[in-house]
Amino acid sequence: METAVEEKGVVECTAFNSTECRGAITGVRDALYVLNGKWKIPLIVALSEGPLRFKDIQRSLGDITPKILSKELKELELNEFVIRTVYSTTPVTVTYQLTPYSRSLDKVMKELKDWGIQHRQRIVASRKANSSN
Amino acid sequence: METAVEEKGVVECTAFNSTECRGAITGVRDALYVLNGKWKIPLIVALSEGPLRFKDIQRSLGDITPKILSKELKELELNEFVIRTVYSTTPVTVTYQLTPYSRSLDKVMKELKDWGIQHRQRIVASRKANSSN
DNA sequence: GATACCGGTATCCTTTAGGATAGTAGTATC
DNA sequence: GATACTACTATCCTAAAGGATACCGGTATC
Incomplete structure (x- = not known):
């Protein structure tokens, strides 16, 4: 974590007031x-x-x-990602499915998903490289 | 949240044991x-x-x-998304920049970002539609 | 009659995230 | 000598996320 002190000049830092960047930050924050x-x-992937x-x-x-799953499904339903359907079989059957909007x-x-898969491979590869020292 | 009981037949639910789906779930969980x-x-967007x-x-x-920012930056550094550089100016200057891997x-x-932006627009539009009733 | 399955709730608890506030060393400026 | 700036750290605290465990009514199965 400790970085050696460098003697170069100071980098200019102006990107933070770019409106483009601010819009991007707002965008990802809205998504998150x-x-x-x-x-x-x-959950969405599973469905x-x-x-x-x-x-x-x-x-x-x-x-x-079950408590957490129930809560998460309700939130997904509220945000119109998921539809809950009850079938009156015996015993009752409840299914959850994605909406078109999702x-x-x-x-x-x-x-x-793709990034996660390649990231895992990268970690595994770097572990192998280290253990073979 | 309450859904009317439907009288149709039960939907088959077999997707959960698809290996493709399991890999996808693992992928997103690794990323998250x-x-x-x-x-x-x-933070990554800002940089x-x-x-x-x-x-x-x-x-x-x-x-x-500052406490949270410091903690988050350290974690990003550990995961090789960010490089911290210290310049020995007076007062000292520290910059954070993204790595090639990031x-x-x-x-x-x-x-x-794109999804977040369109989602916000969707919400705003649906609010307008509701208030004009 | 005991057990099991389904789709959850209820209760309690721990952990983590995140925030408020204050303070630090070193320098520079007024 | 007071104040300000940078890049943080320290301490304390709250709120939220998440988990363990138990339980419920209804039905079906052994």
């Missing part, structure tokens, strides 16, 4: 506002292949408790 | 692991137009306290 927390994005039932979502995500997130999800 | 919290992504000094970043983000996030950032 509705996609906040640990679960929203994984992206088709409707799932409550228990199936739990199994899919592996370690989410599809506008497809590109975001794809880029995030 | 390093991009966690309220500030990492806005994306060039190096900035500590105070300039603060001004750019508007409402981040540029691999460009597409993610762009998609997130």
Whole structure:
């Protein structure tokens, strides 16, 4: 974390008052506002292949408790990413599916997923390189 | 939030055991692991137009306290997204700039920003529609 | 009659994130 | 000598996120 002191000149710092940059910051903050927390994005990905039932979502995500899952699904419903449908079977069946609007997130999800996959590979590769010293 | 009970048949729910889907969930979770919290992504966006000094970043983000900013910058440094450089001017100057690796996030950032901007417009439009009733 | 499944709630608790406020060393300026 | 600036750190605190555990009514199965 400690960086050696450098003797070069000072870099000019003017980017912070660019309106373009400010708009970009607002943009990502707006996006993060509705996609906040640990679960929203994984949940949307889990539902992206088709409707799932409550228990199936739990199994899919592996370690989410029903309380948290319930809360997250409600928030996704409020933001029009998810539709909850109840079928009067016995016992009752409830499915959750993505709305058409949630599809506008497809590109975001794809880029995030691709980046995460390459990042993991990078970490693994650098670990191997270190252990072979 | 309450949905009427529907009388249709039960939808099959098999997507949760697709390996493709599981890989995607792991991918986004890996990405979110390093991009966690309220500030990492806005910080990267703020630095994306060039190096900035500590105070300039603060001004750019508007409402981040120095303690939080310091912590977030250290984490970004650990994950090789940011380089900290000290210039021995008087008073000392410290700049933060993105690494080449952080540029691999460009597409993610762009998609997130674009989505956030259109989402805000959508919200504003739907508010207008409601208030004109 | 005991157990299990479904779709959750209720209660309690811990952890983390994040913020408010103050202060620091060193220099420079008024 | 008082004040200001930079780049932080220290201390204290609150609020929110998240998790563990237990439980519920209804039904079906063994």
